[in-house]
Amino acid sequence: MKLNLVPARTGLQWVKLGVKTFFRQPLAMSGLFFMFMATVSIVSLVPVLGTAISLALVPAATLGLMAASAEAAQGRFPMPSLLISGFRAGPDKTRSMLILGAMYAGGLMMVLGVSALFATDVPVPADVPGDEVSPEMVRNMFANQGLWAAMVLYLPLLMAFWHAPALVHWHGVSPLKSLFFSLLACWSNKGAMLLYFFGWVGVFMLGGLIMSLLGTLLGGTQALNLILYPMVLLMASMFHTSIYFSVRDSFVAEGDSAPIDAT
Template identity: 55%
Template sequence: MKLNIVPARTGLTWVKLGISTFIKQPLALSGLFFMFMALLSVATMVPFIGAALALALLPAATLGLMAATQEAAKGNFPMPSILISAFRAGRQQMRAMLVLGALYALGFLMLMAVSALFDGGQFARLYLVGGKITEELVLQGDFQVAMWVAMGLYLPLSVLFWHAPALVHWHGVSPVKSLFFSFMACYKNFGAMTVFGLAWTGVFVLAAVAVALIASLAGNPMLANVAMFPVALVIVAMFFTSIYFTFRDSFEATPEDAPASADDAS
């Protein structure tokens, strides 16, 4: 496995590829994204361990969407079974993916524990367990500090796990090493990753402005609230589609890499 250093403008290319690939297979990729969301939602319903279980499944589920994107980029129609590619690649890789998921859940719960030091756990409980969001709660200084602390800590966590599922699945890298390689890839391609993030932020902002403008021209401001939710879901699905290309262009397979299973993208 070889790390590729790409120019900053590649970040914009990743966004374009995510959007264009999604447009090629909109029904399949949007359907798989909704299945992805449903899987995590069902996991959260498991008593006592629901939140941790959903977090542990996130790397494997994200890998499934990446495998689906790989198939769509080849011009193939990704079937629903591709979403569980991580658990069909052999016992060793399945075990490694479960370990990776456990590490992600542990890391996320630890950052929530740190945020709880600032507001007594109000933000953490709201995020992990759910509850009613009130204006009074959101305006509390301690709650806002906890929220920003959690967001700040999530950035390095996401960098560690950004490429990790794909490295475990397609390159046979061990879970701990995959975190190191993921971090190094994001660090070395900081410019491209920054452009990638800013470009997607721009897409969300432009979509919100467009929806608000259309609702205003239609003389129905409430239309913006109704329409923005499905529009946002489609954009998020496109975002997840683009993640595969950030991995594809950041790493190059070498002969000594572990061969992928025949079930990789089926």
């Protein structure tokens, strides 16, 4: 396995492949993403350790969604059992995935703890009729230094864990090395990753515009509330479907010139 450098325009291709693959199996992909979110939410309710355990499950669940995306890309129906792929590849890889999960939980909790030190008190805005978001609420949110600290600290953590579950599960890389290779891959292909990010920003903005138009046509705030959660679920599912392609194209097999097919 070695790093594969891709042109910056490949980032937009990952977005397109994610959307295209999602619509091949929209019910399956959105259903699997809902199962992932529901499981994490339920586990987080466990007293004392629930939050840490739910965070530790994120890398394995992300790997499961990658495996589902690989199946959908091949025209096959992704089964729910794919969500636990990270725990079905033998004791060694299961242990590595659990270690990776513990590292992610610890890292994220450190990010939240440090960012809390930078948090500032902002005045509570006046209530807006209809539960609408006011400009003052947006200004206060972005005036919170803790938010910016969390974003800055979370970025390297995200880069370190972006490819790591796939490297551990499909390529047998140790958890610690997988974090290094993931960081290296994200940085080496930073042009593609930036276009990938901005591509999804555009998709989410378009989705927000569509929701606003539908809400206006169907009756305002109440109609918007009805379509909000299904649309958010759809777009989040499409985004997670696309992650597989960014991982697949970032590494090639030794002695080969083509990206590794993780299926």
